[in-house]
Amino acid sequence: MTLPDPYYDHASCYDCGLEYKSPGWIEVMIPDFVWREISPTGDEEGLLCISCISKKLIKHGFEKVPIWLCEPGPITFLPIEATRSNHALMRIWYKKSKKLEKEKQNET
Numbered sequence: 001m002t003l004p005d006p007y008y009d010h011a012s013c014y015d016c017g018l019e020y021k022s023p024g025w026i027e028v029m030i031p032d033f034v035w036r037e038i039s040p041t042g043d044e045e046g047l048l049c050i051s052c053i054s055k056k057l058i059k060h061g062f063e064k065v066p067i068w069l070c071e072p073g074p075i076t077f078l079p080i081e082a083t084r085s086n087h088a089l090m091r092i093w094y095k096k097s098k099k100l101e102k103e104k105q106n107e108t
């Protein structure tokens, strides 16, 4: 049994209003340095659905941001690395995140 969470039970996407509890919500994680730039509250807080994250990434000039699919619900993505364990996939995600962060730092 999952205990009710007063924040997430009533949370929704800041931009489009999709409810966090909606079956259409796809939980993803993006690199911290990216979230700091696109956070809807400007202070690393807030909540965005995957569609609004994508729109924000485009608006902020990001490309090929590695996302970690946390709780996909009824769907799943099959990456090339699909036969690897979650732990191995997490390492790949982290490595890609760090590579992108370095590229972004070199641009500025």
Ligand SMILES: [Zn+2]
Residues within 6 Å of the ligand: 013, 014, 015, 016, 017, 018, 048, 049, 050, 051, 052, 053
């Ligand atoms: Zn949204």
